[in-house]
Amino acid sequence: MQWEIVIGLEVHAQLSTSSKIFSGASTAFGAEPNTQADAVSIALPGVLPVLNKGAVERAIKFGLAVGAHIAPHSVFARKNYFYPDLPKGYQISQFDLPVVGQGALTIQVEPLSGNAKPYEKVVRITRAHLEEDAGKSLHGDFHGMTGIDLNRAGTPLLEIVSEPDMCSAAEAVAYAKALHSLVRWIGICDGNMQEGSFRCDVNVSVRKTGAPLGTRREIKNLNSFKFMQQAIDYEVQWQIGTLENGGKIQQATILFNPDTGTTHAMRSKEDAHDYRYFPDPDLLPLDITPAMLEQVRATLPELPQARRERYTSEYALSAYDANSLTASREMADFFEAVLAEMSPSPQSSPASGRGGERENQSSTSAKMCANWLIGEVSAQLNRDGLEMTQCPITPQQLGGMLQRIADSTISNAGAKDVFRAMWSEGGDADAIIEAKGLKQVSDSGAIEALVDEIIAANADKVTEYRSGKDKLFGFFVGLAMKASKGKANPAQLNEILKRKLSG
Amino acid sequence: MLNSSLQQLGSALRAKKISSVELTQLYLDRIAALNPALNAYITTHAETSLAQARAADARLSGGTAQALTGIPIAQKDIFCAKGWRTTCGSKMLENFVAPYDAHVIGQFNSAGAVNLGKTNMDEFAMGSSNETSYFGAVKNPWDQNAVPGGSSGGSACAVAARLCAAATGTDTGGSIRQPAALCGISGLKPTYGTVSRYGMIAFASSLDQAGPMARSAEDLALLLNTMAGFDERDSTSLQRDKEDYARDLSKPLTGLRIGLPKEFFAEGLSSDVGKAVETAIAEYKKLGASIVEISLPNSKLSVPVYYVLAPAEASSNLSRFDGVRYGYRAPDYTDLADMYEKSRAQGFGAEVKRRIMIGTYVLSHGYYDAYYLQAQKIRRLIAQDFTDAFKQCDIIIGPTSPSTAFKLGEKGDDPVQMYLSDIYTIAVNLAGLPGMSIPCGFGAANMPVGLQIIGNYFAEAHMLNAAHQYQLATDWHVRTPNGI
Numbered sequence: 001m002q003w004e005i006v007i008g009l010e011v012h013a014q015l016s017t018s019s020k021i022f023s024g025a026s027t028a029f030g031a032e033p034n035t036q037a038d039a040v041s042i043a044l045p046g047v048l049p050v051l052n053k054g055a056v057e058r059a060i061k062f063g064l065a066v067g068a069h070i071a072p073h074s075v076f077a078r079k080n081y082f083y084p085d086l087p088k089g090y091q092i093s094q095f096d097l098p099v100v101g102q103g104a105l106t107i108q109v110e111p112l113s114g115n116a117k118p119y120e121k122v123v124r125i126t127r128a129h130l131e132e133d134a135g136k137s138l139h140g141d142f143h144g145m146t147g148i149d150l151n152r153a154g155t156p157l158l159e160i161v162s163e164p165d166m167c168s169a170a171e172a173v174a175y176a177k178a179l180h181s182l183v184r185w186i187g188i189c190d191g192n193m194q195e196g197s198f199r200c201d202v203n204v205s206v207r208k209t210g211a212p213l214g215t216r217r218e219i220k221n222l223n224s225f226k227f228m229q230q231a232i233d234y235e236v237q238w239q240i241g242t243l244e245n246g247g248k249i250q251q252a253t254i255l256f257n258p259d260t261g262t263t264h265a266m267r268s269k270e271d272a273h274d275y276r277y278f279p280d281p282d283l284l285p286l287d288i289t290p291a292m293l294e295q296v297r298a299t300l301p302e303l304p305q306a307r308r309e310r311y312t313s314e315y316a317l318s319a320y321d322a323n324s325l326t327a328s329r330e331m332a333d334f335f336e337a338v339l340a341e342m343s344p345s346p347q348s349s350p351a352s353g354r355g356g357e358r359e360n361q362s363s364t365s366a367k368m369c370a371n372w373l374i375g376e377v378s379a380q381l382n383r384d385g386l387e388m389t390q391c392p393i394t395p396q397q398l399g400g401m402l403q404r405i406a407d408s409t410i411s412n413a414g415a416k417d418v419f420r421a422m423w424s425e426g427g428d429a430d431a432i433i434e435a436k437g438l439k440q441v442s443d444s445g446a447i448e449a450l451v452d453e454i455i456a457a458n459a460d461k462v463t464e465y466r467s468g469k470d471k472l473f474g475f476f477v478g479l480a481m482k483a484s485k486g487k488a489n490p491a492q493l494n495e496i497l498k499r500k501l502s503g
Numbered sequence: 504m505l506n507s508s509l510q511q512l513g514s515a516l517r518a519k520k521i522s523s524v525e526l527t528q529l530y531l532d533r534i535a536a537l538n539p540a541l542n543a544y545i546t547t548h549a550e551t552s553l554a555q556a557r558a559a560d561a562r563l564s565g566g567t568a569q570a571l572t573g574i575p576i577a578q579k580d581i582f583c584a585k586g587w588r589t590t591c592g593s594k595m596l597e598n599f600v601a602p603y604d605a606h607v608i609g610q611f612n613s614a615g616a617v618n619l620g621k622t623n624m625d626e627f628a629m630g631s632s633n634e635t636s637y638f639g640a641v642k643n644p645w646d647q648n649a650v651p652g653g654s655s656g657g658s659a660c661a662v663a664a665r666l667c668a669a670a671t672g673t674d675t676g677g678s679i680r681q682p683a684a685l686c687g688i689s690g691l692k693p694t695y696g697t698v699s700r701y702g703m704i705a706f707a708s709s710l711d712q713a714g715p716m717a718r719s720a721e722d723l724a725l726l727l728n729t730m731a732g733f734d735e736r737d738s739t740s741l742q743r744d745k746e747d748y749a750r751d752l753s754k755p756l757t758g759l760r761i762g763l764p765k766e767f768f769a770e771g772l773s774s775d776v777g778k779a780v781e782t783a784i785a786e787y788k789k790l791g792a793s794i795v796e797i798s799l800p801n802s803k804l805s806v807p808v809y810y811v812l813a814p815a816e817a818s819s820n821l822s823r824f825d826g827v828r829y830g831y832r833a834p835d836y837t838d839l840a841d842m843y844e845k846s847r848a849q850g851f852g853a854e855v856k857r858r859i860m861i862g863t864y865v866l867s868h869g870y871y872d873a874y875y876l877q878a879q880k881i882r883r884l885i886a887q888d889f890t891d892a893f894k895q896c897d898i899i900i901g902p903t904s905p906s907t908a909f910k911l912g913e914k915g916d917d918p919v920q921m922y923l924s925d926i927y928t929i930a931v932n933l934a935g936l937p938g939m940s941i942p943c944g945f946g947a948a949n950m951p952v953g954l955q956i957i958g959n960y961f962a963e964a965h966m967l968n969a970a971h972q973y974q975l976a977t978d979w980h981v982r983t984p985n986g987i
Binding site: 045046049148274281282283 | 827
């Protein structure tokens with residue numbers, strides 16, 4: 001019988017407020033230890049928490065983006081446990097009344113096995129709640145002692161809990177990526193995984209098809225998609241192996257070691273804490289009015305899913321292209337800015353440009369634009385280790401260049417030269433084309449004259465061609481291109497050559 | 504000077520009949536003479552107090568003085584005061600010097616009042632006799648073998664013994680009113696949320712409320728004017744317009760409807776206290792008030808409900824005292840768990856540990872619904888009782904404490920007997936209502952009896968009016984202990 005994999009995720013997204021969730025201390029990353037630990041962060045006697053409205057707005061924004069119910073009344077609770085980097089001896093979190101209720105996220109899954117096709121899936125979100133982060137224990141810095149850095153203590157987090165809807169590492173990674181993209185898209189989290197702004201806990205269990213859910217083990221604190229996939233793959237194999245050898249799975253919290261590629265138990269259920277949750281009497285219940293909800297809704301940008309649909313329906317782009325372009329909001333915005341540059345007439349804007357030739361035109365531009373962004377631009381960004389926002393070429397520059405391809409001023413090959421020059425030296429397409437002499441010869445008289453000369457100088461080959469040696473066509477193209485110094489419009493040249501050679 | 508009202512003191516200061524430095528020195532000298540026996544103060548710092556007095560004198564000369572400028576006030580050692588050792592009556596914080604001012608301290612500082620010192624209290628405000636203080640018991644100035652009440656026993660003693668012009672206290676289940684009653688002074692616990700809890704070391708956050716302790720209702724009004732007000736640093740602080748709590752003091756009491764809860768006059772009330780309270784009621788009738796009998800049927804549950812909820816919150820509030828960042832840390836330990844265990848075992852006293860244990864228990868998985876949740880439900884019923892009662896009356900009157908001050912050590916072995924000492928005061932905290940205690944006579948062995956006045960939400964000015972009119976007609980509040 002087949003084994004079935006069941007995966008659910010708990011993601012901690014650090015909310016992008018400049019101050020902490022319950023105090024005015026800064027949340028900036030990388031400061032000297034304890035320089036951002038104010039009285040509340042240290043939990044001095046007598047201090048009290050005051051809720052940061054910015055954190056609440058971001059939580060609401062997320063809830064709206066996943067179509068979730070936003071609780072009009074939610075409650076902060078204390079989760080009690082002792083740890084040196086938890087200064088109050090409890091974490092302020094939300095327990096039975098979270099701010100964000102059930103929602104859903106549509107994900108695009110690219111299966112890892114070669115032949116399977118990409119597909120779409122809806123992952124249900126159980127809830128999302130606000131809480132504060134703990135500080136950091138520094139075990140290696142002081143001999144025989146542990147250092148405590150409370151800069152991070154009190155940083156606002158949104159814990160996003162999914163249903164166990166994923167049944168492969170590919171789906172789990174696709175969900176995590178979609179979530180990662182979404183929180184950045186709506187501007188509530190910087191998504192920096194190296195700095196811990198987006199951390200994933202993955203619950204994994206296996207079962208025989210149709211059997212009840214198996215016992216799960218929770219892989220804690222995965223901070224890269226690659227590790228997530230490796231960790232799940234290893235864990236699934238370990239669980240199946242254990243069960244097939246007659247063993248039992250014990251509920252446990254486990255860690256993934258990227259160096260060995262293996263998982264190991266951190267604590268078992270037996271030493272699970274009794275957190276003694278109870279409503280925090282220092283904070284009032286969080287009441288969200290319809291007005292506040294509408295206020296936040298008004299700040300919500302068009303979401304990736306909506307844009308994907310628009311790109312496929314309006315620009316006739318493939319699902320793959322639409323996905324790639326909406327991988328980040330920066331990419332999608334860049335795409336649209338380039339497109340706007342290529343179709344300057346207001347009638348051809350997406351909102352009014354419907355049907356007929358205009359739509360064909362705009363979908364041709366869109367396709368060209370998509371190819372360049374997903375191809376050259378992304379590759380070059382990768383090579384230089386840059387983010388989309390750091391792209392040295394502006395949408396205006398790129399649009400100007402694509403316009404010159406569309407109107408046959410330059411060839412695709414010429415465009416690559418223009419692009420490279422633009423990337424390293426700047427400048428607009430027309431100036432580069434001029435300076436580098438990349439303008440195509442589209443003057444049919446000039447091309448005809450050139451072709452005539454070649455036919456005259458290669459009479460023997462012409463005879464061979466005419467007697468059926470079609471392969472020689474490429475030879476003539478090569479000669480003509482060389483004679484034009486590569487500037488002849490290829491389509492035009494082909495057409496003229498064909499006509500003249502056929503006699 | 505020692506028996507002047509705050510109003511009179513303020514006038515004398517502004518008229519330069521006395522300087523703040525002289526007044527402060529007068530109290531410092533009294534403290535030096537009497538405190539070794541009474542133990543009302545844990546910390547005094549003459550230099551700091553006198554520096555504040557000098558600044559106040561400058562302000563008095565500059566014409567920018569306010570009502571309390573230059574007046575020496577004793578602060579309960581539960582309020583963080585910048586640069587002052589702030590112990591909360593515990594070994595845990597024996598050497599803790601607060602790096603910031605509590606809201607209450609800040610308010611007094613900006614009013615130009617002088618901080619005379621930090622008063623003794625039950626450890627973390629857990630106690631009704633001041634015997635749980637790590638710094639030793641406070642003596643009742645009326646009988647040095649008797650307790651002053653608690654937890655604000657040091658403040659009550661200091662006011663009664665004229666070791667300060669007035670003092671602050673905090674009240675979680677009666678900690679202002681009960682010691683005020685036992686020491687023969689006046690004390691007010693305002694409506695929950697009236698005085699910011701910022702910088703006040705938390706015992707049970709949903710019940711804790713700071714308030715003034717003084718020799719008269721008139722003084723209380725003046726002090727409350729300084730202490731009250733919205734503070735954005737406390738999320739439970741109420742956003743209301745600033746009010747003058749003295750505005751109704753002189754109104755006649757004609758037509759005042761006083762409710763007497765029958766449950767407060769039943770079994771458990773000692774006859775001497777009952778008699779003094781009856782006499783006070785008769786006095787109110789003379790002043791034009793009418794009497795209605797009311798019932799608070801759920802008030803009998805207030806002690807058990809309180810001893811679930813307050814320890815639950817305390818068990819969590821006191822988790823920060825772990826020996827990691829500040830406070831007491833055991834000198835020897837083997838590992839992290841051992842450090843926690845030893846630091847807390849050695850740093851906390853028996854009553855605090857008892858309440859942490861109770862609180863931890865009632866919040867534990869499997870017990871939460873039966874204890875904590877059930878107690879919260881009853882808490883709402885208790886509050887509802889008062890809401891119903893206030894449809895029939897304007898204020899509620901009764902005894903503050905079932906007996907006068909008991910002897911030191913008398914209830915030490917029996918926590919439940921000790922807890923019952925707050926049986927009339929606790930329900931007020933559970934409901935979040937304002938309550939006060941004023942002296943209304945003397946019981947057996949000539950020990951003071953307190954009269955409790957309970958008002959509806961935000962009825963402080965009204966209650967102070969009722970108290971002040973009574974104090975105009977009686978002289979219990981100006982009586983002084985022998986030898987003081």
